[in-house]
Amino acid sequence: MKDQIIPLIDLKAQNDSIKSEVDKAISSVISGNYFIGGGELTNFENNFAKYCGKEHCIGTSSGSTALYSVLKVLGIKEGDEVILPVNTFIATAFSVTLCGAKPVFIDVCEETSLLNPDLIENAITDKTKAIIPVHLYGNVCDMGKISKVAKKHSLHIIEDCAQAHGSTYYGKKVPISDIGCFSFFPAKNLGAFGDAGAIVCNNPDLAKKLRMFVNHGRSEKYLHLTEGFNFRLDNLQAAILNVKLRHLDSWIIKKRAIARKYDENLMNLSLSNSFHKNVEPSYHLYVIKSEDRDSLKEYLHENGIETGIHYPVPLHLQPVFYNIGYKKGDFPIAESLSGKILSIPMYAEISDESQKKVISSILSFFKYS
Ligand SMILES: *Cc1c(COP(=O)(O)O)cnc(C)c1O
Numbered sequence: 618m619k620d621q622i623i624p625l626i627d628l629k630a631q632n633d634s635i636k637s638e639v640d641k642a643i644s645s646v647i648s649g650n651y652f653i654g655g656g657e658l659t660n661f662e663n664n665f666a667k668y669c670g671k672e673h674c675i676g677t678s679s680g681s682t683a684l685y686s687v688l689k690v691l692g693i694k695e696g697d698e699v700i701l702p703v704n705t706f707i708a709t710a711f712s713v714t715l716c717g718a719k720p721v722f723i724d725v726c727e728e729t730s731l732l733n734p735d736l737i738e739n740a741i742t743d744k745t746k747a748i749i750p751v752h753l754y755g756n757v758c759d760m761g762k763i764s765k766v767a768k769k770h771s772l773h774i775i776e777d778c779a780q781a782h783g784s785t786y787y788g789k790k791v792p793i794s795d796i797g798c799f800s801f802f803p804a805k806n807l808g809a810f811g812d813a814g815a816i817v818c819n820n821p822d823l824a825k826k827l828r829m830f831v832n833h834g835r836s837e838k839y840l841h842l843t844e845g846f847n848f849r850l851d852n853l854q855a856a857i858l859n860v861k862l863r864h865l866d867s868w869i870i871k872k873r874a875i876a877r878k879y880d881e882n883l884m885n886l887s888l889s890n891s892f893h894k895n896v897e898p899s900y901h902l903y904v905i906k907s908e909d910r911d912s913l914k915e916y917l918h919e920n921g922i923e924t925g926i927h928y929p930v931p932l933h934l935q936p937v938f939y940n941i942g943y944k945k946g947d948f949p950i951a952e953s954l955s956g957k958i959l960s961i962p963m964y965a966e967i968s969d970e971s972q973k974k975v976i977s978s979i980l981s982f983f984k985y986s
Pocket residue numbers: 679680681682705706708709751753777779780799800801802812813814
């Protein structure tokens with residue numbers, strides 16, 4: 618046991634803890650012989666809408682197709698611009714470019730690594746149609762400021778909640794504005810056994826259009842009213858998600874306790890990422906920052922501790938975006954943070970002993986112990 622690797626996240630431990638419930642759900646879908654549409658999917662959509670405090674939920678095949686579907690249905694097209702943070706997963710930006718629109722990046726806050734709301738107004742042009750705040754790491758963006766500026770300029774807000782299931786802002790679960798997109802990629806806070814995602818919203822007309830869009834634009838089996846495609850969530854994934862959703866809040870509570878332990882023990886090193894004061898994060902990731910990040914990462918690796926970097930390259934420096942008008946130096950905070958941030962092991966099932974080892978290894982790297 619001594620030399621066991623401590624992973625960044627341990628999906629096996631989570632799945633083992635609910636194995637009999639999941640097995641039952643899977644065999645019920647198989648024996649029901651009903652794989653696409655209805656049943657488990659409708660159940661999950663109802664349950665997840667309720668969980669998020671929204672009227673509607675539309676299951677999708679992934680978080681990426683959720684984002685893309687929303688932008689498409691809102692009519693984002695060539696010539697339009699969409700504002701998003703430069704530190705996020707690439708899919709946030711591709712949902713914009715695949716609609717033919719231009720992603721307009723803005724820098725992040727030093728303290729949180731999240732989109733800096735004070736930079737939005739400067740980035741707005743007469744082509745701007747929407748803002749995509751990304752609630753990275755289970756933290757929540759400063760939605761008060763973002764909503765204000767969006768309202769002033771009549772912009773859509775589409776919240777990328779792929780890392781923030783169950784995170785709250787002033788006690789309210791994300792999405793805080795009308796539309797939120799979620800990913801159920803296995804390693805996310807709420808993860809399927811494959812790819813899956815969802816959109817939640819309050820607007821019934823938008824929900825209806827989205828439901829049609831992710832299902833070939835159909836209103837009936839062979840009646841297609843609009844263009845659409847196959848971006849559906851299937852019943853098997855929905856059944857698994859229904860089981861896991863029942864446990865989500867208890868996992869988040871455990872993660873918050875684990876985060877507090879990290880906070881307390883690493884406090885003197887001033888390494889931790891901070892949170893907006895009215896946010897209760899769900900801790901999809903626990904991120905620390907260090908000037909010595911690469912050596913720290915190597916040291917932890919040598920000690921059997923797995924870590925991650927979210928994300929090592931800000932989007933404007935990705936080869937795919939070399940030709941859209943940005944250069945190194947345009948986003949100094951994100952560029953500097955990308956060399957400092959490190960995600961350390963964070964999952965509800967981490968043992969006391971493992972967490973102690975992570976903490977003592979970090980402290981010994983900095984020679985505090
Ligand atoms: C995971 C993720 C996505 C994409 O979700 P998939 O389900 O993998 O397509 C989008 N945005 C962010 C911030 C993510 O973390």
